[in-house]
Amino acid sequence: MPQLPADRIRNGHPLVGGIGSSLSTEVAGIKRILRAVIGALAALLHVWYRGVLAAPEVKRRKRARRAARRA
DSSP states (O other), rough: OOOHHHHHHHHOOTTTOHHHHHHHHHHHEEEEEHHHHHHHHHHHHHHHHHHHHHHHHHHHHHHHHHHHHHH
């Protein structure tokens, strides 16, 4: 069997199938999923926060519409 250079073995060359390549691929996949989950959570919190800030104005307009109908 031919000898592979040390850097190919260390980096997980496909012919060798070192643990470094599969582990780094798994970690990269987990990172990607985690980033997507954190991004979705941040977007959800942002929408919720904007809704909380807008609630007093919405309630004021609703009261004004009701008062206009009564008058």
